[in-house]
Amino acid sequence: MKLDLKILVYSFFLFSISLQAQEGNKIVIITLDGLRWQELFGGADSLLINNNRFVENAAGLKDEFWAKTKEERREKLFPFVWNFIAKEGVILGNRWEGNKVNLTNNMIFSYPGYNEILTGKADDDHINSNDKIYNPNKTILEIANFSKKYRGKVLAFGSWDVFPFILNEKRSEIPVNAGYRSSLSKNPSEKALFLDKIQQETPKRWAGVRFDVFTHNYAMEALKHEKPDVLYIAYGETDDFAHDGRYDEYLKSAHQTDKMIREVWEFVNLDTYYKGKTSILITTDHGRGTGIGENDTWRGHGTSIKDADQTWIMAFGNEIKPKGEITRKKQYYTNQFAPTVSKIIDLDIQFEAKPLPVLDN
Template identity: 55%
Template sequence: MNSKLLFSTILVVLSGFAQAQEAKNIILITLDGLRWQEVFSGADSLFLRDAEMVKNPQGLYNEFWETNPVKRREVLLPFFWNTIASTGQLYGNRQLGNKVNNQNTHWFSYPGYNEILSGFADDQRINSNDKINNPNKTFLEYLNQKEGFAGKVLAFGSWDVFPYIINEERSGIPVNAGFDQAEGEHLSDKEELLNRLQTEIIGPWTEVRLDAFTHHFAMEALKNQRPRALYIAYGETDDWAHENHYDRYLWAARQTDDYIKEIWEWVQSDSEYRDNTTLIITTDHGRGVRKDTWLGHGSSIPESSETWIALLGAGISPRGEISEKGQWYNAQIARTIFEMLGFEYPDEKAAKSLKLTSSN
């Protein structure tokens, strides 16, 4: 074997070994209401130059449009398509027959998040966005009861309903959401600044803070508190869509893509997290495809159940965009996380895992 071939073989073996490492830490990330259409095809030509949805149609067109949808999606989500697509997996391109859906039949936020976090739909009891403590235990709560994870599970969200979805009162998991501030005796200088700025920089919504605060609070906690399981729920994509601001929806999606890149690059730079941490990224629901339906979602809009899932890191083979025809569900995430960590999921109602090591 010549030296070049030997070196290439070593690289392939090492790459496969790194991917095969068992996950020790999990970071779950959600982007509220981001459609699969933008994830897999980039900016929508039906909306991009609509003056009712965009303040500067020509400027937005110049910023996001490419004739080739593969290039167009890279412009919108460069980390997804330059990093996850080469070293991770992406499910949900329905143009390839690869379908991901909600298991629940309501197709809005609380039922969607319950499904992701608990592993099953609960259509009877979880049927509104009301601030009611979730009767179901989430995978976060189950992890918080395990040796090595107790006290090492954290959650951050832009929407102020997350303390109820995760049932902070029962689970004991600290949930920084809505307009919560960082608390504790040893706050970093950045956390002190974020606490102050959050009272000074007010977004347009009364129940949802700007994602920048959610992201930077979470990053500081990741660096300083060293969680084994971290959940970050970004919200601006959905909220700008509800207000019919397609430009801000796109900007929020691209900004969150950059946030995810920052998380991943930090994880891979840190000896405690490098090569043993898995990122799972998804959305709680889809939304309509026409001008009169895209800003909403729910059981009256069929496309609202259409979602997607992306995975990167330990235990995830580099299969890129999954092209196999088939059906997957958000409900499969909870059991998948437990199996990646080497545990049996304790709730038999939870959907089967994604079976990431199989050919699907």
């Protein structure tokens, strides 16, 4: 009888922990590699969409994405962003309105950008290349994974094969499905196994970056079957198509990512585990240049590219106050992203930067 009572008490304890986990806030962090604020707020760029060096079928591309005004063009390119997030969330970074978001790191490329986004600070002394070195800094994901509240409830999916190092998977113990990795689930779904198969069979365009369709669908399977409380999805195509000088594919990828973000939101807004408890925060690791000609600076970024430190941030969901597009003159920084995540999921972490003014409080 005493043994049965102990089992009953222990079972109730486990149930209580499970219930607390279900009751707590969830968060989905999304990044779009190298997506310029110019396209986010103004849609297709006239200097690029009409240039046959960067576009194979200008007429067809313009039918899909061109319109007379910036507002019309951005809605064509990002319909979910401008028909939903702009009404139900917050969007920062429209520099035409004097609303600015900038990096604080001085490297202005991917690894330093992701480190700043996820740790809340620049680290130019240690993170100054895209080399596959394990991050000495702890990300907000790692801190969450070692907290009582979110232990074992953190997952990450990325198109770029450097993310296992950015998130320091060895130390953080976060499962990171990135690059051309197959499903890491202990019990992969039928769809995840099929993704494994077709990913192996699909020709590779880039050595270290897979197509976002795989990253997205692996992440969606995790949402459906593994129920992470903290999920990171890092899409990568926009940066690589831009580096390739393919503005047409850059636009198409950006448009497709808008659909992917909508799919994530529609799922968490219907699923009983996530509904009413989930916030989504979105940003980019760096900007790009604006020029065409000898150097085509729109294709690149880094310290030599003027204005490539200009970024943007979006947020929506249960903890986000629906303020829409912020058009007042104000300066924000990417290092405010992690403090905002920390506040949403209620982790007691000290940051130098303050959370962004997007929370519903």
